[in-house]
Amino acid sequence: DAGITQSPRHKVTETGTPVTLRCHQTENHRYMYWYRQDPGHGLRLIHYSYGVKDTDKGEVSDGYSVSRSKTEDFLLTLESATSSQTSVYFCAISEPGTRKDTQYFGPGTRLTVL
Amino acid sequence: DQQVKQNSPSLSVQEGRISILNCDYTNSMFDYFLWYKKYPAEGPTFLISISSIKDKNEDGRFTVFLNKSAKHLSLHIVPSQPGDSAVYFCAARRTGGQNFVFGPGTRLSVLP
Numbered sequence: 001d002a003g004i005t006q007s008p009r010h011k012v013t014e015t016g017t018p019v020t021l022r023c024h025q026t027e028n029h030r031y032m033y034w035y036r037q038d039p040g041h042g043l044r045l046i047h048y049s050y051g052v053k054d055t056d057k058g059e060v061s062d063g064y065s066v067s068r069s070k071t072e073d074f075l076l077t078l079e080s081a082t083s084s085q086t087s088v089y090f091c092a093i094s095e096p097g098t099r100k101d102t103q104y105f106g107p108g109t110r111l112t113v114l
Numbered sequence: 115d116q117q118v119k120q121n122s123p124s125l126s127v128q129e130g131r132i133s134i135l136n137c138d139y140t141n142s143m144f145d146y147f148l149w150y151k152k153y154p155a156e157g158p159t160f161l162i163s164i165s166s167i168k169d170k171n172e173d174g175r176f177t178v179f180l181n182k183s184a185k186h187l188s189l190h191i192v193p194s195q196p197g198d199s200a201v202y203f204c205a206a207r208r209t210g211g212q213n214f215v216f217g218p219g220t221r222l223s224v225l226p
Contacts, residue, residue, distance in 0.1 A: 004157075031212055033213075035216075040123075040218055041218055042118075042120075042203055042216040042217050042218040042219050043158070043203065043205075043216040044216070045213060045214075045215075048212075048213060050212070058213070090157055090158070092157075094212065096212055101146070101163065102148055102160040102163065103160075103214060104160070105150075105157030105158045105159070106157050107155075107156060107157050108155070108156070108157050
């Protein structure tokens, strides 16, 4: 199993508060991703990173920001959480050009915004 | 507009029988496809992949078929086992890209 951890695993917060989710990898993979999973939508890409300090927007980036100051850590921040951001958030990693061309996912963070 | 579609939200099959999960895509630039399996409270795990240069790829009980002209792929599980009960996601990536587009998933229930 790829070494990916997410923290916290569960969080309940109130509308308007800032929230930061952390993804940590021990695989030294260059690419890191944040997805959200919602019923009927599958996994939708929020932001991704292709190297330290190199990030780009995904399909559903509004209301989210990310930072990557080290290869192993990718942070997702909700500046002012809204109820529509209640979801399960998954981090994933990948390394282009490797034999197993796939993304490896973390265990997820369940976020509830009241 | 979903570029990757899994039109069956759920599927039930009897243990020992074949499970067939379907996936359709709209973007002709997609050239690499994967299936992921997801258990509750866990992250998705990679199952099997196929490149557009092939029309079939097998790995044990799992076979993925790709029909490029129909923009359709399917995952066959034979024989199905209760441990296969999970949500299955189809994902696609376009030529030269690194990001995948995921379908909404199909929940498979294998009944003993």
